[in-house]
């Protein structure tokens with residue numbers, strides 16, 4: 172057989188006629204153009220600022236900040252740098268957003284399910300909650316919790332005293348702080364061991380149930396083991412944990428852990444506001460699951476709770492997750508309202524005080540924007556991964 | 567060919583950069599607009615405060631009105647733009663306002679790396695503390711562990727940290743974005759102390775729900791020369807704003823007031839003649855009319871009048887001239903001569 176007899180493959184078109192090459196080329200060109208515009212805007216701004224005698228650059232991050240911050244989870248004092256104030260603000264933003272997301276989810280799910288309750292009163296209370304909190308501007312709610320509720324608590328000298336251990340005043344909540352002595356590391360190890368053990372137990376129980384239909388009581392075991400193991404470690408190592416109990420001294424309590432009212436008010440407002448939206452999302456998710464599903468499950472003899480947990484919610488989640496993600500993003504961005512009541516979040520500390528003391532507006536605003544962008548993208552990414560896990564799997 | 571293309575594109579980039587660069591002729595811009603844009607506070611008794619009809623009063627407000635009178639001949643041709651402490655410098659840098667007159671302390675950083683220029687001092691202030699009487703505190707040195715309300719982006723915030731650090735004391739800084747919120751925080755007992763420029767403390771105290779429950783501590787912990795600010799790099803405008811205030815101080819020194827300015831036009835004193843423009847060309851060399859100070863003095867008055875009207879003993883602030891008296895009266899107000 173002669174090679175000339177082989178069917179000839181259609182020759183590749185010339186590169187400039189090849190649609191694939193063309194589309195890639197145009198995309199590269201477009202990206203370059205966008206990049207060039209961005210770069211020249213940047214250069215232009217820098218040049219303009221320099222010509223007006225405004226200092227630019229990121230060197231300020233190394234200079235001493237010289238101002239105090241009321242709350243920091245990482246070590247901070249006035250003698251540290253502006254760069255450090257960025258971290259302090261960032262951690263505080265992450266704290267309030269993280270806690271807010273957690274609490275808003277819990278409250279939102281409870282209210283959303285309650286909203287569909289067959290109990291008239293429960294359903295109405297849930298409805299009232301949603302309508303009230305969803306329709307009042309968030310800033311107003313923050314002020315309400317801060318000035319009207321937490322601000323109305325008595326001063327530290329007349330603080331509400333809970334068994335001489337915890338105190339509540341308009342300076343916040345004071346709690347005893349654990350002081351971990353030598354050997355308390357074992358408690359941590361015991362806790363991790365318990366968690367890992369319960370995880371594998373649960374997996375085994377699920378497989379067994381799938382195979383044999385028998386149910387294994389994982390929850391009671393977990394409730395015993397998770398606190399139990401660390402407790403045994405605590406006793407075995409000779410009780411290394413002591414408590415630092417807050418004590419009144421001078422103007423305020425000293426010692427212990429202090430949760431400032433700014434955090435409390437912001438967290439309450441963010442949680443209750445976002446939860447009202449989440450409740451509606453949960454309700455719509457649940458109603459989207461067709462009634463036939465519930466009826467079929469009931470016909471199988473499943474109790475109402477299990478129907479909700481095993482049949483309805485897993486299907487509802489597919490509808491719930493995407494809008495839930497937007498609520499998480501909203502909550503994170505809304506946390507920047509902190510500045511109104513002086514909670515030291517990133518916007519308040521870094522874009523407020525640090526910007527004003529250094530005057531590096533462009534740099535600081537860019538850094539702050541980048542942080543919010545990054546947090547938002549991270550939340551979206553995690554939620555997308557979760558969404559893929561719960562999405563309907565076509566088999 | 568390639569080279570020309572490169573040069574051409576470089577030239578375009580350069581033009582782009584120039585195009586967005588604000589022209590540095592604020593004086594011309596203000597004259598063209600027929601209005602002065604003046605950055606003030608959100609409301610600070612005696613310095614800059616709007617009444618219920620939106621009319622602004624205060625010594626900082628009058629400082630702007632004087633500039634408007636000098637440049638436009640009309641002290642009412644001012645648009646007041648309220649700014650928080652944290653907003654004020656960006657507003658000036660970006661050209662949103664022509665002059666910032668918002669109880670702003672003159673410091674090295676602000677004068678240099680922020681690209682701004684302070685034109686002078688219209689009130690010499692210092693930082694003090696307002697404290698709840700019930701705490702029984704007599705001195706600022708007894709404040710170890712106190713919670714302090716203050717405003718973000720101020721020198722107040724920095725002085726506070728310096729003072730407590732220098733004296734080895736602890737404190738809790740509760741920082742708000744407006745002075746209203748910090749006053750409310752103090753009123754609500756969120757803080758034991760409120761700190762700000764001392765001139766404000768008396769007025770803030772009268773606005774508390776129980777003024778008797780708070781007192782001002784004797785210590786003054788800082789120097790706060792407050793004055794108008796303009797953008798750096800526009801010397802003509804810098805000079806105008808600077809010399810209007812100097813003109814008002816000189817007018818007080820030579821006894822020219824809003825009441826007697828028309829009579830003083832006939833004065834034989836060469837100092838007065840130069841101020842009022844009946845002799846010399848002081849206005850012309852500043853880029854203004856020679857009689858620019860006549861409009862200022864007729865419509866706003868000299869420095870002393872401005873002081874008495876807004877913050878003096880007969881006002882709710884009830885402040886004495888003290889440091890702010892003329893150098894001839896034992897104060898430190900000393901304006902360079904008009905000549």
Ligand SMILES: N[C@@H](CCC(=O)N[C@@H](CS)C(=O)NCC(=O)O)C(=O)O
Nearest residue numbers: 607608651670671720721744745762
């Ligand atoms: N002079 C200081 C403080 C200026 C300042 O902002 N003071 C507060 C009072 S502590 C104020 O004027 N607030 C008025 C407002 O919020 O508009 C500075 O320049 O940083």
